[in-house]
Amino acid sequence: MKTLTRPEQVTLTINGEGRDVVIYPGETLLYTLRGDALGLTGAKPGCENGDCGACTVLIDNIPTKSCMVLTAEVENRHVTTVEGLEDAPIQHAFVDNSAFQCGYCTSGFIMVGHALSQHADAPDDSRVVEWLRSNICRCTGYQEIYDAVRSVCQDSTAP
Amino acid sequence: MSIIGTSVQRKEARNKVSGRARYTNDLTIPGTWHAVVVPARQAHAHILSIDTEKAKQIAGVKAVITGDDVSVLTGDVIEDRPPLAKDKVRYWGEPIALIVARDEATAQRAAGMITVRYRPLPVINSIGDGIADNAALVHEKNGGYKVATPPAYPKKQTNIADEANVEKGDVERAWPGSDITVDIHVSLPQIDHAAMEPRVAKAEILPDGRVLIHCSSQAPFEVRKLIAKYFKLNPGQVVVEVPLVGGAFGGKSSVQLEVLAYIASKAVGGRVVKIVNTRETDMASCPGGMGLEADISLAARQDGHLLAAKMRFYMDIGAYTDSAPRVARAIAAQCTGPYHIANLHTDVFCVYTNHTYTTALRGFGHMPMTFAVERAMDELAQKLNMDPLRLREINALKPGQLTPTKARLTESNLGHLPLTIYKMRELIGWKQGKVERVGEHRVRVQGVAAFWKTSSSPPNAISGAIITMNSDGSVNLSIGAVEFGPATKTTAAQILAAQLRIPLDKVFVHEDVNTHVDPEHWKTVASMSTYMVGRAVIDAANDIINQLKSLGAAVLRCSPDDLDFGDEKVYVRDDPSIALKFSQLALGYKYKEGDSIGGQLIGRGRFMIRHLNLLDQQTGKGRPGPAWTVGVQAVEVEYDQNTHQYRILKAASVVDAGRVINPAAARGQLMGGMNMGLGVASREGIHYGHDGQFLNNQFRSYRVMRVGEQADEYLIDFVETPQIDAPFGARPLGEHGILAIGAALANALSRAAGVPLNTLPITPEAIWRARRHQS
Known part of the structure; x- marks a missing residue:
């Protein structure tokens, strides 16, 4: 990992594209993503403390809270944000299952669900719950979100 | 097929799943400066001095503003709140200074350099503290503030910010004629709205005099009105823009951050300034939801018919009134729940405390009020050894009867509670509240509670x-x-x-x-x-x-x-x-x-709105809304008698929603409301330290529901009695999922644990304590 003592240019791979951005020491990935240079505001600040998951992105396909990662840590890693999804099944599933209301937590939940659906193992129900517990939604009854994610994951218990 | 009654996709659905839906903080004008709120770190204290010098010397700091720089008092009903604390602080987290800087990091650094000298005062840390004889006063000037939107009746030299009363029939005469009475005391802590989007406000004052405010608000026209009023501007000068809002639940109906953003912009020559709450500030410094203590006494005949009720509600409104007087009147006007009680005496008090001030929260007081009344109803049912749904059915208000404030009910404005009860029996497979043993230490039991709610809106909305x-x-x-x-x-x-x-x-x-x-x-x-x-x-x-x-x-x-x-x-x-x-x-x-x-x-x-009027303080007469929405909610729980842990197996709602315009959206509102209500009842609550410190202003300590904790199954059904004056007969239903579900949970668990559970939240530890206290 790079050590920064002053603003410095780093190269990030965001949604498959190399991007040069100037970052400050101590700058979180959430801050960099949402900043003027990248303008990827799909990841939302909800607590900036790792509690709510609204800022979840994928780093090398693993859902990660971007408020808890320094931008300097992710050079040479692949960062995927909700803007990088191209008509992914999880996005349709969220619409079909009414899995959001205000929409503020949606990007984060979608990234968790997407990663889970891409996972090689077919998750059982408790795995789906375990993954989704990282995030908070205050609007829905959660069943809608669970159903949406379940619908795009292979079911390990299915015959 | 008509579009009315069809589940359609929300218009902005595709944007919301693509990260392209825009909220207030997603758009930043280049050159925006940042303001940061410096919160008080005492709950009740005189401010002796605020040293801003070190903060001002930091490169990039543009302005440091304190209460001495601001002369206005704000408040929706009573103008009792300075935007920045002046002379004294009244809650931990109260904004005490505002720093404007080139960027957020600089502003935050400067905020840490502000030193405040306090002289601590006795902390009013509960409703009991507030109403005690010779209690310290949260507001020495109580009763002397301007009442901007009457009615409100503050009591001088006390912590009572307002009082609302309802009187109907003759309680004292009716009481001796009853066969059975119940008395209960309930206690609910303050809670937080916990909308996922923390509040944001931006302000800019243009050279031509226009004031541009961008904010995450439920009430842009109220923001315009109040900013114009407080700062003596023409309302047309103030332009308020609100994009999509990331959850609100009433918390964004109050005007606070917008005023601070205006003050910040004004201090730096009208430049665009943005304030973005951290979660910690959003919870501790911005208004939450009230706490409640209530004493409910019901008198009934042996056949279950209610004869009379005496009720006293004490609201923990925190340090400032905001909308509390309106909430108090909403509680007073609907205090019986959806039941006919001919003889009634109810007093509702707004109590100032040194807690974070409060505002509307989903249900506008009806959720805590319903909890109190429905716990009393269930205790009555148990005493009568009567099916709790039957008790509610026989007492249900009917067209032709009068509400507590003597508003006349019709089929159109009331709907049909008995029909919702009828449907609920089927929907949940009703077992009359009987405790069913399913394992050595495990039992299953159902609980019910009913609700009604009207808008409590101003008569000129x-x-x-x-x-x-x-x-x-x-x-x-x-x-x-x-x-x-x-x-x-x-x-x-x-x-x-x-x-x-x-x-x-x-x-x-x-x-x-x-x-x-x-x-x-x-x-x-x-x-x-x-x-x-x-x-x-x-x-x-x-x-x-x-x-x-x-x-x-x-x-x-x-x-x-x-x-x-x-x-x-x-x-x-x-x-x-x-x-x-x-x-x-x-x-x-x-x-x-x-x-x-x-x-x-x-x-x-x-x-x-037509035909509404304010509650008359003398007669208690008034029409608080155009129509009521009635419904019944139920839960089925499995409870472990050894560990006192429980699992919510079913959560059910039957609502008379009139014509349902978008069934998928309506179900979503009810499921979300039930989930929030069950969270409030089972785990939520603000904790204040002995010195009034807000202890849990993060999601790791203020626990909301997470996936896997929700009910195993949600059940929803509708009755569709049209409200004739509403579009296609549709009744309000957005808040209602939250109203009675917590009471239903408490009713189920009280039966399961064999002890009245009248304090929220009902954690396994709380059940253990209640049982130990009983034995």
């Missing part, structure tokens, strides 16, 4: 709609209601599509609200948008239909009365082949010769 037609006959709809999740804008679009008989995809809604261009809408609160906006939309649609017919009649050389419309055409009723497409008329009609008549079709519609 208004709404409006403007429709402009595009060249292809599609329409643009402009309304003043904000979209924060319930699909308000989509419902308005459905109503317009139905009224104009055009496909929904031909209706485009203005997603943001801009007070400069959208017609005024009271506030997006009280589950009233479908009713108020809907009525305005229908009015505007009728206006545009008249214009289509009148222009069509001129072109087709007939009377407008000869014309009907449908399929995006106006046509001659007796010969539909003589027709004009909407698109031929939308921007004026062009004759073959090229000359034209008409111009763009622009429909305007408005709505104003």
Whole structure:
């Protein structure tokens, strides 16, 4: 990992594209993503403390809270944000299952669900719950979100 | 098939799943400066001095503002709150200074350099502290503040900010005639709205005098009104813009951060300044939801009929009143729950404490009030050894009867509670509240509770709609209601599509609200948008239909009365082949010769609430809303008698929602409401330290529901008794999922644990304590 003592240019791979951005020491990935240079505001600040998951992105396909990662840590890693999804099944599933209301937590939940659906193992129900517990939604009854994610994951218990 | 009653996708759905839906903090004008709130770190203390020198010396700091720089007092009802604490602080987290800097990091660094010297005062840390004899006063000036929106009756030299009373029949005469009575005391802590989007406000003062405010608010027109009033501006000068809002639940109906953003911008020559709350500030410094202590006494006959009730409600409103007097009147007006009680005496007190101040929270006081009443009803049912649903059924209010404030009930304004109860028996497989043993230490039991709610809106609440037609006959709809999740804008679009008989995809809604261009809408609160906006939309649609017919009649050389419309055409009723497409008329009609008549079709519609009046302090008479929504909720729990842990197996709601316009959205509102209500009842609550410190202003310590903790199964059904004056008969339902579900949970667990559980939240530890206390 790079050590920064002053603003410095780093190269990030965001949604498959190399991007040069100037970052400050101590700058979180959430801050960099949402900043003027990248303008990827799909990841939302909800607590900036790792509690709510609204800022979840994928780093090398693993859902990660971007408020808890320094931008300097992710050079040479692949960062995927909700803007990088191209008509992914999880996005349709969220619409079909009414899995959001205000929409503020949606990007984060979608990234968790997407990663889970891409996972090689077919998750059982408790795995789906375990993954989704990282995030908070205050609007829905959660069943809608669970159903949406379940619908795009292979079911390990299915015959 | 009609678009009314059809589950349609919300208009902005695709944007929300693509990360492209924009909220207030997603748009930043280059050159924006940042302001940061410095919160108090005492709950009750005199401010001896605030040292701002070190903060001012940091490079990039543009202004440091304290209470001494601001002379206004703010407040929706009583003007008791300085935007920045002055002379004393009244809650831990109260904004005490504001730092404006080039960037957020600099402002945060400067905030850490502010030193405040306090002289601590005794902390009013509970309702009991507040009403004790010789209690320290949170406001020495209580009773001397301006009451901006009467009624409010503060009591001088006390911590009672307001009192509301309801009196009906003769309680003292009726009481001895009863066969059975119950007395209970309930206690609910303050809670937080916990909307996922923390509050944000931006302000800019332009050289031409206009003030631009961008904010995450449920009440852009209220922001405009109050900023203009506090700072002596013309309302037209103040332009408030609100894009999509990331959850609100009443917490964004209060005006606070917007005032601070204006003050910050003013201090730096009108430059655009942004304030973004951290989660910690959002919880501790901005208004939450009230706490409640209540004493409920019910008197009934042996057959279960209620004869009389005595109730006292004490609200922990925190350090400032905000909307508390309105909430107090809402509680007073609906205090019986949906039951007929001929003899009634109810007092509601707003108690100042050194806690974070409070505002509306989903249900506007009806949730805590319902908890109190429904716990008492269940205790009564147990004492009578009666089916708790049956007890509610026989006491249900009926058309022709009067509410506690003597408003007359009709089938249209009341709906049908007995029918919802009937449906609930089927829906949940009702077992009369019997405790069923399912394992050595495990039992299953169901609990029920019923609710009613009306809007408690001001008697002059208004709404409006403007429709402009595009060249292809599609329409643009402009309304003043904000979209924060319930699909308000989509419902308005459905109503317009139905009224104009055009496909929904031909209706485009203005997603943001801009007070400069959208017609005024009271506030997006009280589950009233479908009713108020809907009525305005229908009015505007009728206006545009008249214009289509009148222009069509001129072109087709007939009377407008000869014309009907449908399929995006106006046509001659007796010969539909003589027709004009909407698109031929939308921007004026062009004759073959090229000359034209008409111009763009622009429909305007408005709505104003009617026949409401304020609660009279002497007689307790008043009509608080146009109609009530009634319903019944139930849970089934499995409870472990050893560990006191429990699992919610079923959560069910049957609501008389009138005509349901968008069933998927309606179910979503109810499921979400139930989940929030079960969270509140089972785990939520603000913890204050012995010194009044807000201890849990993070999601790791303020616990909300997470996936896997929700009910195993949600069950929802509707009764559809039309509200005749509402669009297509639709009743309000946005808040209602939360109202009685917590009481239903407490009723189930009280039966399961064999001990009355009258304090929220009901954690396994709380059950253990209650049982230990009983034995």
